[in-house]
Amino acid sequence: MRADRRTGAGGWVLRGVVVTYVVLLVAWPTGLVFKRAFQDGIDTFFSSLTSPDVQHALALTVTVAGWAVVINLVFGVAISLLLVRYRFPGRRILSVLIDVPLSVSPVVVGLALVLVYNARDGWFGTTLATWGFQVIFSTPGMIMATVFVALPLVVREVTPVLEEIGTDQEQAARSLGAGGFQTFWRITLPGIRWAIVYGLVLAVARSIGEFGAVKIVSGNITGQSQTATLAVEQTYQNFDHQAAYAIAALLAFTAMLCLIVVAILRPKEQH
The missing domain is CATH 1.20.5 (Single alpha-helices involved in coiled-coils or other helix-helix interfaces)
Known part of the structure; x- marks a missing residue:
């Protein structure tokens, strides 16, 4: 006792x-x-979010995060299937590389993208520039940076679920004549749907809050290539604290809402 x-x-x-x-x-x-x-009241809060520059920053954030989440959905599920369902040389190395964004500073990620895709002297940037496609200091580069930092969130949610459900049902479906796509759509996808939801919700929260990598590749031009997180920094440094707090509060609320969704959904699936 x-x-x-x-x-x-x-x-x-x-x-x-x-x-x-x-x-x-x-x-x-x-x-x-x-x-x-x-x-200063809820009216002041909303009025701080109505300036053209802030509206553009919020819209750009939605665009970048939206594309990043869609790309991470497709490649995250594909990488998870590759890691769990197939055995090939370099599989462990690929698994380790997936975790690199969790351990490397986002600023390093942004700088690496600049070195590779810079239109002036980047490895691929000069070629892309001759084709009229600019990556760095534009939306594509911001999407790439956001995809990089959020990719592990989908993979690490889906991979353990794939390992848990095994391959018995998939093999049974194939033995009955189902094709690869039919097996995935009718057997695999329903088994991992909630893992995908968790990964996507976390990816949304991570994507809208990305700062370091996006700042390096965007150029941080007000009204052109400035996301909401970059707008928080600039408005605060320009002593427009009300706007900075309003944008930060909106971002924090969105991220917390995503986490609440995950917390609500998890127990339902577990039971």
């Missing part, structure tokens, strides 16, 4: 430390952003 009491007391202490840590590091600073965003 004494051992149980000591364990219980230690558990409460640990909970207190963890809750205090999360509050001080996450909840309190985030709460202050929302407080500053709405301190």
